[in-house]
Amino acid sequence: MVSELQNESALITAALRGNMTAFNTLVLHYQDRVYSLAYRILGESESAADAAQDAFIAAYRRLDTYRGGSFRAWLFRIATNTCYDELRRLKRRPVTAIEDLPGADADDGPALPADIATPEQAAQQAELARAIEQCIGSLQTDQRAVLVLSDVEGLSYQEITDITGATLGTVKSRLSRARAGVRNCLGNVQELLPSMYRLKGDAN
Amino acid sequence: MLTDLDYELLSAYIDDTLSESERTAFEHRLQAEPELSRELEELRATVTLLNNLPPLKAPRDFTLDVRYARRSSFFFTSVTFSALSTAAAIILFALGTYLFTGNKASTSAPVSGQAAQSAFFATSTEQILDKAAATTATEPLLNEVIVTTNTALNSPIVPPDGVTANDAIIQVTSSPQPSSLPNQSPLFQADAAQATDVNGEGFDSTGSAAALAPSDMQQRTNEATQTVTNEQYAAPMTSSGAIGGAPAPSAAQEIDATEAEANASMAFAATQLPPTGLALLTSTALPTASTVPSATDTPTLTLTPSVTMTNTTQPTETATPSPTTAPLVFQPPVTAPDALPLLLVLLGVIFLVIAVITTLIRRRNRS
Numbered sequence: 001m002v003s004e005l006q007n008e009s010a011l012i013t014a015a016l017r018g019n020m021t022a023f024n025t026l027v028l029h030y031q032d033r034v035y036s037l038a039y040r041i042l043g044e045s046e047s048a049a050d051a052a053q054d055a056f057i058a059a060y061r062r063l064d065t066y067r068g069g070s071f072r073a074w075l076f077r078i079a080t081n082t083c084y085d086e087l088r089r090l091k092r093r094p095v096t097a098i099e100d101l102p103g104a105d106a107d108d109g110p111a112l113p114a115d116i117a118t119p120e121q122a123a124q125q126a127e128l129a130r131a132i133e134q135c136i137g138s139l140q141t142d143q144r145a146v147l148v149l150s151d152v153e154g155l156s157y158q159e160i161t162d163i164t165g166a167t168l169g170t171v172k173s174r175l176s177r178a179r180a181g182v183r184n185c186l187g188n189v190q191e192l193l194p195s196m197y198r199l200k201g202d203a204n
Numbered sequence: 205m206l207t208d209l210d211y212e213l214l215s216a217y218i219d220d221t222l223s224e225s226e227r228t229a230f231e232h233r234l235q236a237e238p239e240l241s242r243e244l245e246e247l248r249a250t251v252t253l254l255n256n257l258p259p260l261k262a263p264r265d266f267t268l269d270v271r272y273a274r275r276s277s278f279f280f281t282s283v284t285f286s287a288l289s290t291a292a293a294i295i296l297f298a299l300g301t302y303l304f305t306g307n308k309a310s311t312s313a314p315v316s317g318q319a320a321q322s323a324f325f326a327t328s329t330e331q332i333l334d335k336a337a338a339t340t341a342t343e344p345l346l347n348e349v350i351v352t353t354n355t356a357l358n359s360p361i362v363p364p365d366g367v368t369a370n371d372a373i374i375q376v377t378s379s380p381q382p383s384s385l386p387n388q389s390p391l392f393q394a395d396a397a398q399a400t401d402v403n404g405e406g407f408d409s410t411g412s413a414a415a416l417a418p419s420d421m422q423q424r425t426n427e428a429t430q431t432v433t434n435e436q437y438a439a440p441m442t443s444s445g446a447i448g449g450a451p452a453p454s455a456a457q458e459i460d461a462t463e464a465e466a467n468a469s470m471a472f473a474a475t476q477l478p479p480t481g482l483a484l485l486t487s488t489a490l491p492t493a494s495t496v497p498s499a500t501d502t503p504t505l506t507l508t509p510s511v512t513m514t515n516t517t518q519p520t521e522t523a524t525p526s527p528t529t530a531p532l533v534f535q536p537p538v539t540a541p542d543a544l545p546l547l548l549v550l551l552g553v554i555f556l557v558i559a560v561i562t563t564l565i566r567r568r569n570r571s
Contacts, residue, residue: 024267035262151254176215
């Protein structure tokens with residue numbers, strides 16, 4: 001799913017020289033993932049969009065601090081920080097985000113994977129994805145961030161410790177709790193899930 | 205029942221981050237403990253589901269406008285600049301306030317002493333007026349000097365033995381070649397009498413605007429200084445009237461320059477008590493502020509009675525300075541220390557406005 005941009009480093013170099021088109025190419029490539037990360041950490045679409053926009057602005061302004069390596073991890077680090085900023089802001093001025101949780105709003109559902117054959121499968125898949133999003137949203141913020149960065153975005157432990165500033169032990173601990181939490185949540189969400197869930201589990 | 209440590213081992217086993225020995229030991233447990241094995245399968249399935257979770261579609265493009273590029277490089281809109289401006293504003297405010305209160309303390313210190321002195325020296329206003337009317341000499345006075353004297357007249361001091369406030373003023377304002385002119389006492393007396401009768405409630409046209417100003421001034425001064433007695437209240441009013449109509453100094457020249465200056469400064473200090481910050485700002489805006497000595501900060505200055513006064517009283521101005529007092533002119537204006545705090549506060553306001561503007565710009569850039 002995460003296809004690397006072939007000329008990513010060239011685009012970064014051009015963006016560093018002030019080429020906005022080059023930077024916007026990077027933005028367009030990563031915006032879905034950055035928004036997804038923000039949405040899954042924040043659990044609310046409007047705040048997630050704000051955080052994602054802030055993340056790209058911050059990334060552009062701090063582009064000179066990028067020291068090679070995974071640009072995605074560097075970008076996610078900034079995005080995670082803007083999400084934490086947004087969470088602090090929301091904590092000061094709480095909003096009613098409950099109805100905006102994944103699954104509650106049909107328009108908010110995840111984009112459908114392209115390899116779904118039948119409408120039934122598509123519906124089941126969408127339902128499952130919505131349930132997973134909901135379960136992620138039920139976790140504590142710290143666990144949520146680690147789980148999304150690790151299991152959804154596929155970052156390494158080391159990258160996660162860099163991003164969150166937590167120790168390796170803390171990251172492992174949070175991740176194990178988060179996985180267990182999602183597992184328990186999925187087992188309780190719907191009747192529909194166990195069969196699909198076991199189906200997936202058996203497949204591995 | 206699985207423990208937290210079990211879940212961490214399960215998680216690490218799924219991620220294949222266990223050491224060789226740890227993994228071997230854990231696999232032995234998995235074979236022996238069905239609960240642990242079932243948990244592993246469910247967790248693994250969960251991780252797989254999460255791995256395959258598709259990214260959400262961004263509700264809009266987050267591409268950046270060119271303006272971000274330009275604005276981002278602006279130090280003007282940076283947080284640092286706003287913070288520096290705010291810091292500068294605070295420092296300037298503090299410094300201005302400190303200097304202002306320092307000045308005020310130094311000038312208001314003699315007030316109580318002078319007030320007591322004036323109460324002691326107070327004589328009847330009729331006496332003063334008579335003496336003043338006895339000798340009159342016309343001498344056109346410089347506008348700014350009149351302003352000074354006018355302010356000095358607000359002092360509730362009535363010097364002893366016929367030495368009126370006018371004496372002090374004349375000493376202060378005396379020109380090198382004073383000339384005695386025909387006595388204008390009829391006009392003066394009438395005017396002065398009127399001033400006494402009215403007792404500060406405004407003067408007629410002969411009294412001139414100059415008299416009006418002191419009356420207003422005097423009211424304020426009295427409000428501020430509760431120790432001023434009725435006698436004291438009346439005295440400066442008549443003095444003002446005398447100047448307004450036809451100032452006439454007595455022959456007595458006891459008041460030396462320092463006292464005259466003290467009176468003037470006291471008038472300043474007394475009248476400075478009630479003014480608000482706004483009044484102070486107004487007074488600094490006046491062009492006369494730089495030319496008039498310590499009295500410049502009094503609100504009466506804003507009325508600038510000097511012009512009217514000069515016109516109406518020019519022929520009746522008096523001056524009979526003694527040789528000793530002739531050179532006694534006010535020391536070079538000491539307005540710099542007075543204007544400085546106001547200037548600092550003004551600068552502080554400017555910096556504060558800059559800080560607010562840059563913050564607003566930055567906030568607009570974010571949204």
